[in-house]
Amino acid sequence: MAGLEAEQIRPTQLTQEEVRRVCEFLYRRTGMVFADSRRYYIDRRVAERIAATQSDSFRSYFSVLRSDANHEIEHLVNAFTINETYFNREEHQLRCMTSSLLDNIVGVRDRREAIRIWSIPCSTGEEPYSIAMWLMEHWSEVDSYNIEIVASDIDTRALKAGAQGIYSERALMRLSQNVISRYFEPLPDSRYQIHPGLIDSVQFTRANLIDSRDMARYRGFDIIFCRNVLIYFDDSSRRIAAENLYDCLRPGGYICLGHSETMSRISSLFRVCSFSEAIIYQRPEADHGAK
Amino acid sequence: MVQNDTVSPRLTIRILIVDDSSLVRLYYRNILERAGFEVEQAINGIEAIERVQAQAFNLVVVDVNMPKMDGFSFLRALRRSAPSVATLPALVITTESSQHDLDDARSAGANFYLVKPVSEADLLRHAAILTGRQNERIA
Numbered sequence: 001m002a003g004l005e006a007e008q009i010r011p012t013q014l015t016q017e018e019v020r021r022v023c024e025f026l027y028r029r030t031g032m033v034f035a036d037s038r039r040y041y042i043d044r045r046v047a048e049r050i051a052a053t054q055s056d057s058f059r060s061y062f063s064v065l066r067s068d069a070n071h072e073i074e075h076l077v078n079a080f081t082i083n084e085t086y087f088n089r090e091e092h093q094l095r096c097m098t099s100s101l102l103d104n105i106v107g108v109r110d111r112r113e114a115i116r117i118w119s120i121p122c123s124t125g126e127e128p129y130s131i132a133m134w135l136m137e138h139w140s141e142v143d144s145y146n147i148e149i150v151a152s153d154i155d156t157r158a159l160k161a162g163a164q165g166i167y168s169e170r171a172l173m174r175l176s177q178n179v180i181s182r183y184f185e186p187l188p189d190s191r192y193q194i195h196p197g198l199i200d201s202v203q204f205t206r207a208n209l210i211d212s213r214d215m216a217r218y219r220g221f222d223i224i225f226c227r228n229v230l231i232y233f234d235d236s237s238r239r240i241a242a243e244n245l246y247d248c249l250r251p252g253g254y255i256c257l258g259h260s261e262t263m264s265r266i267s268s269l270f271r272v273c274s275f276s277e278a279i280i281y282q283r284p285e286a287d288h289g290a291k
Numbered sequence: 292m293v294q295n296d297t298v299s300p301r302l303t304i305r306i307l308i309v310d311d312s313s314l315v316r317l318y319y320r321n322i323l324e325r326a327g328f329e330v331e332q333a334i335n336g337i338e339a340i341e342r343v344q345a346q347a348f349n350l351v352v353v354d355v356n357m358p359k360m361d362g363f364s365f366l367r368a369l370r371r372s373a374p375s376v377a378t379l380p381a382l383v384i385t386t387e388s389s390q391h392d393l394d395d396a397r398s399a400g401a402n403f404y405l406v407k408p409v410s411e412a413d414l415l416r417h418a419a420i421l422t423g424r425q426n427e428r429i430a
Contacts, residue, residue: 111386111407112356112386132314135314136314136317136318136321140408140410141407141408142314142315142318142408143312143315143318143319143384143407143408143409144386144407144408146312147312147314149314182321195317197313197314197316197317197320197332198313198317200313201312201313201314201317
């Protein structure tokens, strides 16, 4: 049966024009740019959606997509997002958060005010849960502040998986046995269930980085982790995303990008902060919203 | 620092943590469970009152600032409860450290009072003393 399903969703050969139309559609909706070199990936994802919607051709599928019948736009976006990650990825940034960033933030903060941390895109939850575990393991003031961890992604399937908190052994590869035993419960199928207390500590929401109206719902963050997503955008989408993220930060708030990403090439709004562990970008303290 | 070998392995010491933050509850739970305590949790004073009436505890660790029923209201309700529950030792945890707050904690019925951030050593020491696991007086 599985073989038959695989047969049914075998990549249909899309024409150059069909690929262009799908890529253009995705770009307008998400800012993600898919190059011709990823042609097989594109064909396969579109073939999956043609099969899932029982469309008999690309043309009929595309009209389903454009009319957004049965939330097809969301399904297509979900199919195209990449959710490969693991716990404590780019650990040096987590270390920087507890050794430098939080000290700078709480130094000028009333203890009654919440500290707000945002993981976007959060994929299936590994990053926001890593942040929560890292705070409990490495920040002695973790009990002194109301810490809000928000986790957002454009992929609603990934968000659902994050809120369930079940992970493969591979996702836990960077965690020590002590941390695993403290925060995970092994399941019979060799996967792991994360502690319900951690699930309660993270608020999962859908957000689209390049949609300014969507992003306007998110404000006042002290630290944003936005790693390894801007590489999928073109220059103009990157700039829009950077400006949106800037507005989501409090003045003086920090943003962490992936190791191969550089904010300086995208936007001049941010100040570059070189800490011993990592290079982090900051919304200047004196700036209260003027761009 | 409390030594694990001071605990009798046959004796279960059950602690109720009351805090509205799941992160903080998990943080305290990890510290206490590592030292051999059994830990239960409640998210506010109302739930905590229900828990202590339904199950026997040796100590309640309660945050002051909570929505619905705060730590002081919980303590006053606890001390007015049936005698078997009313004497439950209570360790109050708060962000404030003024004499006024200390007096409020005492008059609400706290046995001891710790100011955040609470270190692992302080939490374990006071948990051990208040549950009788460690034979020492708190100054």
